[in-house]
Amino acid sequence: xxxxxxSAASASVAAVAREVEEFVSAAGxxxxxxxxxxxPTAELLSQQPDLADRLxxxxxxxxxxxxxxxxxxxxxxLGRIAWPEAVRGCALAQEIVVLxxxxxxxxxxxxxxxxxxxxxxQAAADHPRRxxxxxxxxxxREGTAACVMRLRGTGADDVEEIxxxxxxxxxxxxxxxxxxxx
Numbered sequence: 001x002x003x004x005x006x007s008a009a010s011a012s013v014a015a016v017a018r019e020v021e022e023f024v025s026a027a028g029x030x031x032x033x034x035x036x037x038x039x040p041t042a043e044l045l046s047q048q049p050d051l052a053d054r055l056x057x058x059x060x061x062x063x064x065x066x067x068x069x070x071x072x073x074x075x076x077x078l079g080r081i082a083w084p085e086a087v088r089g090c091a092l093a094q095e096i097v098v099l100x101x102x103x104x105x106x107x108x109x110x111x112x113x114x115x116x117x118x119x120x121x122q123a124a125a126d127h128p129r130r131x132x133x134x135x136x137x138x139x140x141r142e143g144t145a146a147c148v149m150r151l152r153g154t155g156a157d158d159v160e161e162i163x164x165x166x167x168x169x170x171x172x173x174x175x176x177x178x179x180x181x182x
């Protein structure tokens with residue numbers, strides 16, 4: 001892929017990440033993880049022309065919300081997902097807890113068991129310097145990825161900060177890419 005094509009693909013996938021985050025954000029906080037298939041807008045409109053008034057025909061991809069994910073470990077749930085060829089990519093929105101880097105030393109040791117992982121998640125959720133956030137990761141079949149994170153505002157002004165970087169969630173990006181492999 002040429003540099004100009006890579007740049008266009010990166011911009012496009014970043015726009016999709018922002019679109020998904022804004023869509024999920026409209027419903028507020030305290031939501032379960034949500035999965036989206038990314039399909040070519042032109043193909044979607046050719047199959048369902050009645051959507052023309054609700055879609056941006058100029059957008060290369062349209063996110064399509066999927067059914068609610070089953071309860072359980074997100075990594076295991078993603079490990080069981082496979083997309084048909086018509087799906088060009090996928091996106092996942094999930095709420096997470098973010099801690100300052102120096103707070104990691106205050107957390108209990110992470111072991112390999114599910115109980116240890118749950119104990120670590122609970123310690124992070126209870127930490128006094130935690131910040132709640134919504135993370136959206138988007139990947140395309142050809143490998144382009146983008147991530148957007150909305151940090152939940154705290155205090156009277158309730159200002160929410162948006163952070164964008166393709167490497168915010170490398171493990172999640174890897175797990176989403178695996179769902180697109182044949």
